[in-house]
Amino acid sequence: MDKRAVVLITMLFLLSLSIVSAQPSLLLEVAQKSFKAKPGETILVPVVLSNVGNETAENVTLYVSGPAVEGFLYGSEFIKKVEPGEKIEKTLPIYIENPKAGVYELKVVARVGKMLTEVPISLRVLTKVSYSIDIDVEDRYLFGEDVTITLKVSSSSNGVIFGDVSYEIYRENVSIAEKSVHNIFLYPEYPKNKWEYVIFLPKPGVGKYTILVRTNFGGLSKTITKSFEVYQRNLRYETKFEKGIIYVRVLDEEGNGVGGIPVIIEGTELKTDSYGMAFIEAKEPGTYHITLNLDGKIVETFVEVKKLFITYEQRNETLLVHVRDSAGKGIASVTIEAIGPLGKTYSVTDENGTALINLNETGFGSISLKAESDRYLGAEAIIAVKEPQKPETQTPTQTTSTPINQTTPIPPAKPKDYGNLPIILVLSAVLFGSTSYLALFRPLKFEEQLDRYYFVKVRAPRMRELQNFRYEKAINAVEARATKGRVTIEDGKVIWEIDKLEPGEEAFLQVIL
Structure with a gap:
């Protein structure tokens, strides 16, 4: 290999090294x-x-x-x-x-x-202990009511915490209850992050109560207290019997009616309305037992219900009506209603319990008598009276001298002139029949207002039942109730509907104005 090739390889190698290391x-x-x-x-x-x-x-x-x-x-x-x-x-x-x-x-x-x-x-995220405690109880309770106390612990920790809860209850600084609950676990997830404990005090006595709660969870201690009062109102009551109704009224110290008071009248359980009133209709005479629960104080009383009794005697064209009680004592100031073939009339008994009825105003025949008093159960009767016979007038005999052997002719007897008597008898029969129909086959309705109360009483005929009875009255009513049937208040009217009343049965409506 020549020198030029070695140099070229070396340069390429160095160049590659510089490229790799250049980052x-x-x-x-x-x-x-x-x-x-x-x-x-x-x-x-x-x-x-x-x-x-x-x-x-x-x-x-x-x-x-x-x-x-x-x-x-x-x-x-x-x-x-x-x-x-x-x-x-x-x-x-x-x-x-x-x-x-x-x-x-x-x-x-x-x-x-x-x-x-x-x-x-x-x-590593550590557990942070965070929780709250509370006592759920009302501030005041009426004496005679049960008291329920709920202890609550709510955890806002990010992990599981556990601990103890103890409580003490004092009445006027005297301990009446205490308890401890141990090893309570609270978790971060709902609903296991909450703990509740219920304490029940049955009808505690009058006084001031304090609840003290101590807790310790995860080394964090807390304490909370709460107080409540059991009180008794100074209530009074009134009872009376009036117009066939037994009334009970409960009042506070200021004379205002108190609602929601339990009242038992001869086994019938009631509660006073917003005016403090409770009532029932008295259908029979006797002694009615009344029990009231005045904020836990049980009071018993009685109301005597008496009944009127009527007797009568006819003296020519006058009917004497005697009104007495069960002991035979005459009752004064009793209203007597008499209905006969010719119409209706009224009278009031004197101090001896006697009332006089003019039979010329009612007519003779079948007479309906009704005695009413606010203090007694009324009495009714249907009697029959006869028209008295009028005395005949005699004509004096005159003596005349008759010649001997002369005969005086006797004229034929003239028919007796009755005048309008036949017409009167026919009209009396018609009126008698219609009046009997009213008494026996048509319903009777009575209305009266007493202070803020308006009363309506309906009675079915004696000889047949009353069906689909409906009563409407345009009156500004606050509340209305009835002993039978349905009562509604709408568009400024009171509507009372009864499906059926048995023969002679009565129903009563009370409207509070």
């Missing part, structure tokens, strides 16, 4: 390979970047790469130029928001063009 070569060093931190902290990763090549490295990016996990924010650095042989020190931050506790594998990366230089590091 940057980056060296990445991380002095600390493992880190640990709690949520909310930031760690700093120190990095040394060296260019060990013979060419300048341009547009170099330093950053941290990790798994796609929420709760991490990674820092990065951009380096425009790294000369050959140059060393650059940088610090890359990692912010830990609130990832779950555990060990995470990360990388520190240096990138220039398509070239990557990586160094693995590990990050």
